[in-house]
Amino acid sequence: MTVALGIVAAVAALALLIGVHLYVWRRLVRDTTRPGVVRRVGAGVVVALGVSMVGALVVPKVFGPRGTEWIAWPGFVWMALLLYVVLALGVLELPRLFALRALRRRGGEVSHTAAPVPVPVGAQATGTTGPDPEPAAGASGTPLGPDRRLVLTRSVALLAAGTSLGTVGYGMSQALGAPRTVRVRIPVARLDPRLAGFRIAVVGDIHLGPLLGRAHTTRVVETINRTNPDLVAIVGDLADGTAAQLGGDAAPLRRLSARHGAFFVTGNHDYMSGATDWIAELAELNVRTLANDRLEIARGGAAFDLAGVNDVTGKSHHDGPDFAKTLGNRDPSRPVVLLAHQPVQVKDASRYDVDVQLSGHTHGGQMFPVQLLVKLDQPAVAGLHKVDDTMLYVTRGAGFWGPPVRVGAPPEVTLVELHPM
Known part of the structure; x- marks a missing residue:
């Protein structure tokens, strides 16, 4: 079928x-x-x-x-x-x-109003005509x-x-230019004041492939490092090709600088490109994959949970998202920041009391008016939104898929700052 x-x-x-x-x-x-x-x-x-x-x-x-x-x-x-x-x-x-x-x-x-063309006398009677009349x-x-x-x-x-x-x-x-830096302040109800101003550099949809290579990764890394983040979140769709083919192009990710490290969650294109091999490749580059997993991020005696779920495409690879495993049995007094490639996953995140979800996938529509089609599939195209009690931020991404063109959706790296309400 x-x-x-x-x-x-x-x-x-x-x-x-x-x-x-x-x-x-x-x-x-x-x-x-x-x-x-x-x-x-x-x-x-x-x-x-x-x-x-x-x-x-x-x-x-x-x-x-x-x-x-x-x-x-x-x-x-x-x-x-x-x-x-x-x-x-x-x-x-x-x-x-x-x-x-x-x-x-x-x-x-x-x-209709043109002057009649003269006809020789007797032409109609004899059935003969002179030269063809000029067209009107x-x-x-x-x-x-x-x-x-x-x-x-x-x-x-x-x-x-x-x-x-x-x-x-x-x-x-x-x-094809360097991604711009966007700064977003997100209020978090359960955030301890000692964590106020915690900075997460969010980047997604880097899309290494036939048109984007090592120079593109270098631009992205330099843009991120200039924001001096506490933590880096790569929210999926790193590459359109296998780790064996494009691992060298991803190598500049090793130079990412953040106090609490760099983290990755799978996107739909990563599954089409061999997600298992890419996870291993990223580990060599000091980027940790949160595959239906979470950990505690602590600073100054306060903490929040950082979690990540697999992309929904992983279901067809027997590696889909598992919110119960990722978010079950956690301390309800601590806020949780979830990395999930597709914004649509916020529907499950809100049921598990997630405070903030960081996503990509949409490219912000990439080329106007594609945004109108994205809205049919996703709850948000770009920017900050509230879904139930969950704050959802969707980055436009740093790369592109297909045409090397972005209209109405410039490439970006977002510096998210967490603040108590």
Whole structure:
């Protein structure tokens, strides 16, 4: 049954992909060119870009993230361009139709009022005619016919393409730059005043892979260390590739500096990348994984519990989240800070009286308006929220998945400060 559903989903995705590319070809190529070499070249370019996008999704998974950058870069950049050019064309579709209708109406009016063309005497009677009469204004080949329609369709295509290129260019500058530092103050009812101002550097969704490597990890580590945190929390989705393939790219994590150490919880992409091996790799880098586990964090005679649960994707790997094991039989007088990759896990966290949950997963939507889709699946997209009595903070993450583009969701490292209420 699962295999059948997978096949159906794959066929549906392929049909959608082909349909979207046909739409783009029609609006950007067919409607803007005359039959001939230029149109054929344009069609070939659209096909090649579509193939590169599929290749970017498949080739790194088959052959590994290193050495496949040649297909990942064009394929993923085109994925972003495709999104925004389709959105732009969709917005312009109604104005385009109204303008075409206005052109047809104007051409029809001119044709209706044009002076009659002289006809030789006797032509109707004998059934013979002289030279073909000149076409009326608005007919084929005249300024009010195909030429003006071509100008209109080209203008729409250029506007859509320009908007897409500008948006993606800006988004790439955001995604490929250093993450910004965000500071958030979280009130915690049970927090001992001696722990006031305890600082946790939260980072998620680093996504090492074909487009992000060691230099990216170095930027993230430097940003974290500048915040001088008491503790570092990496809330999942470290890599899109195995530890054997990308372990060297993660090596700068060894330089993380925090008084109480660095901690990690698994994300959905980590399970797709060999979570067990990554946990071992991180241990070598002095990053401890909280796999359905908790420990006491103490300072100045006061303490809170730091806990971490596995991602929900772990269920399919027989390694899912276990809130009872993680949070059962603890001292109820102490507050608990929970690391959980997906915000949706706050539903269970609130039932176990968790004070603060720190999550990632959403990328803040990564590319507007994807945020609207994320809201259908998660209780929060980014920032600080309250769910029952649990404070939920969702970081936008430091990396990206797929397109190297962030629009309306800049990469970030968050310095969370805990304060008593």
